Amino acid sequence: SRFVNVAAAQLGPIARSETKKQVVDRLLAHLHQAKKMDVDVVVFPELALTTFFPRWFSEDISDFDCFYETQMPGPDTQPLFDAAAKLQIGFYLGYAELVIENGVKRRFNVSILVDKTGxxxxxxxxxxxxxxxQDEPWRAFQHLEKYYFEPGHEFGVWSAFGGxxxxxxxxxxxxxxxxxVMxxxxxxxxxxxxxxxxxxxxxPEHDDLSMFHNHLVMQAGAYQNGTWVVGVAKAGSEEGIEMIGGSAIIAPSGEIVAACSTKGDELAIARCDLDLCHSYKSTTFNFERHRRPEAYGLISSQ
Ligand code: CDT
Known part of the structure; x- marks a missing residue:
């Protein structure tokens, strides 16, 4: 067995007025709490350092540069890396990235994986x-990710935490x-x-199904690929917008083995055996034996 103790570190809402220092203090509290429970890696939400700013439009995109990180670690986030190294605990963190490449500002919605050495x-x-x-002021609130970010181009995997x-x-x-792909x-x-x-x-006809769809896709993705999935929400009422919670740790069987039950800052923890993946990857989802890429021409070159 190869066990990895994982924490889904759900966050409640982050107010627009909250400083990055205040948010980082919340993340540090999660890291310390998780360490007490012998966790190896803590998974934080998407855009975990700020409010979900793509809900507002600004004619001048640079008005929102304060929501992005220009270096990682930077002065606000260094304490997370120091804590990781001191506590010997890893983390996944979502944030907005602003980089200057060939003199051009580029913006991405990113995540990083940090190991136990920070x-x-x-x-x-x-x-x-x-x-x-584009600005669509008719909406009750906007979702301007295609305005504030460029898309990334590939799904990667990394050797870490023994898997x-x-x-x-x-x-x-x-x-x-x-x-x-992963x-x-x-x-x-x-x-x-x-x-x-x-x-x-x-x-709006999907609204009542938002939690069902959340778990449906993650459970299917886990099972169909024989992998653990750790999905973590920023939840609750953020700047008047209700966000789903439902953070969950899902086994390669597709079963939810741990979940958050509030819409606030909460940890859900599971002891995940990476060797459980083998049972699915070597039988029902043995890609080598059973996949038929020649029949998937429209979507697959391999
Ligand atoms: N952040 C993010 O990707 N949210 C989307 C909302 C879709 S509604 C435009 C999601 O798929 O959950």
Missing amino acids: TIVGKYRKVHLPGHG VMGMALCNDRRWSETYR GLKGVEMVMLGYNTPVHNPPA
Whole structure:
């Protein structure tokens, strides 16, 4: 057996007025609490350092640069890395990244994986950006990820915590390709943070199903690829917008083995045996034996 003790570190709402220091203090509290329970790696939500700012439009995109990180670690986030090294605990963290490449400002919705020495072992740029790219003031609230971010271009996996770790972000979890690409790379644990409003302005008929769909996609992704999935919410009423909770740790069987029950800062913890993946990867989902890529021409080159 290869056990990894994992914490889904759900966050309650982050107010627009909250400083990054205040938020980092909340994340540090999670790290310390998790350490007491012998956790190896703590998974934080998407955009875990700020409020979900893509709900507001600003004509000048630079007005919102304060919500992005230009270095990681930076002055505000260094305490997380120091705590990781001191406590010997890893973490996954979602945040907004602002980089200057060839003199051009580029913005991405990213996650990083940090090991127990406080070293970044992987970075992922969100591929599936939901919502819209232009001001749509008719909505009760906006979802301007296509305005505030460029899409990333690949799903990676990284060797860490004794296994093969993958990363995704929020809307990625709704796409089977997300898990399958990582599955083909041998992923054993997919970590993903999310910010999901209960209300979907273009399709309000989905609202009552938001939690069902949340778990449906993550449980299916886990089972169909024989991998653990750790999905972590920023939940509760944030700036008047109700966000789902439902953070969950899902086994390769597709079963939820631990879950949060509030919409606030809460840890759900599970002892995950990475060797459990083998039971699925070597039988029902033995890709080598049973996949038929020649029949998937429209979506697959391999
Ligand atoms: N953050 C994020 O990706 N949220 C989306 C909301 C979709 S509604 C435009 C999600 O898939 O949960």
